[in-house]
Amino acid sequence: AQRVTQPEKLLSVFKGAPVELKCNYSYSGSPELFWYVQYSRQRLQLLLRHISRESIKGFTADLNKGETSFHLKKPFAQEEDSAMYYCALKSGGSNYKLTFGKGTLLTVNP
Amino acid sequence: DAGVIQSPRHEVTEMGQEVTLRCKPISGHDYLFWYRQTMMRGLELLIYFNNNVPIDDSGMPEDRFSAKMPNASFSTLKIQPSEPRDSAVYFCASSLFPGAEAFFGQGTRLTVV
Numbered sequence: 001a002q003r004v005t006q007p008e009k010l011l012s013v014f015k016g017a018p019v020e021l022k023c024n025y026s027y028s029g030s031p032e033l034f035w036y037v038q039y040s041r042q043r044l045q046l047l048l049r050h051i052s053r054e055s056i057k058g059f060t061a062d063l064n065k066g067e068t069s070f071h072l073k074k075p076f077a078q079e080e081d082s083a084m085y086y087c088a089l090k091s092g093g094s095n096y097k098l099t100f101g102k103g104t105l106l107t108v109n110p
Numbered sequence: 111d112a113g114v115i116q117s118p119r120h121e122v123t124e125m126g127q128e129v130t131l132r133c134k135p136i137s138g139h140d141y142l143f144w145y146r147q148t149m150m151r152g153l154e155l156l157i158y159f160n161n162n163v164p165i166d167d168s169g170m171p172e173d174r175f176s177a178k179m180p181n182a183s184f185s186t187l188k189i190q191p192s193e194p195r196d197s198a199v200y201f202c203a204s205s206l207f208p209g210a211e212a213f214f215g216q217g218t219r220l221t222v223v
Contacts, residue, residue, distance in 0.1 A: 006152075032209055043113070044153075044201065044214040051209075086153055096208035097166060098143065102152030 002027040004089050006101035013077050014109050021072040021104045023061075023087030032090040033070040035061055036100070039083045047072075047085070057081070077108045116202050116215035123222055128190040131218045133202030134183055143212065144177055144187050145201040153201070159185065192222045 003026040013019050025031055035047040048056045050063040050070060061072045070087060087101040115134040123129050135142045143158040157167040162179045170177070174193070179185040189196055199219050203212040 036212075043216055044203075046211040049211075090209055092208070096141065096160070097155060097158065098205075098212055099155060100145070100153040 002031075002089050002091050002097070002099050004087050004099055004101035006085075006087055006104050008104045009102070010105050010107070012107045012109060015079055016076050019074050019077040019081070019106065019108075021085050021087075021106065023070045023072065023101060025068050025070065025087075025089050027068075027089055027091065029092050031063070031065075032092070033061075033063055034088040034090070034098075035059070035070075035072050036086040036088055037083050038086070038103075044086070077106075079108045079110060082106055082108045114202055114204055114213050114215035116200075116218050118218060119216060121218060121220045123192055123220070125193055125222055126191045127222075128188065129192045129196075129220060129222075131187040131200050131202075131220070133185045133187070133215060135185070135202070135204030136213055137183065139204035139206050139213070141205045141208070141212075142179060142185050143203040143205075144185070145203065147199040147201060147217070156187070189220075192220075194222045197221050 005024045007022050033050045036044050037047045038044045059074045061070050063070050084103050084105050086103045089099050091097045117132045140161050144156040146154050156169045157177045159179045175189055177187045199217045201214050201217045203214045205212040
């Protein structure tokens, strides 16, 4: 069974500081991982996916299979980054399930 | 396309009443997901459909919950009878294929008193 763990429910940083939102996963197959973001009063939306190896809004995330992690990082946090962040794992095989972690609420203080 | 559309946006009901949540996925999307969001448990997958067929309902908490997808453009999640612990935000999402971006609706905030 797949599992996604986000150990921090709340994370608070100051503007301009680096930020890292942790995500660990448990899955026996080859994982596909995503980060979704939910800004205040907006829909949950895709931020980035590991297969794209892209940087979105200054955020990056690297899949580390050895540590089974997919941490989200940004070198200089901005106030508009304040949001709820969810790490998600897509299972494969015959059951295409998208499993989310419990989320981390990031607050960037001025 | 207006995106995934959910109704109602807010629902307040008394314990024991039947509640029906509705979802219209993005046209052409073959996958539809129902999620429940709570502070304690985060975002939980309840059930998902592929081409209108329920594939995995292992996340449905109990028999009081049921979901249907009578056609490609409509799905319902029903709770009967509702209980206060069902209070949560319920999200519907759809995607084109496995691994594609899942597009979420605005959610239905359910309060059972």
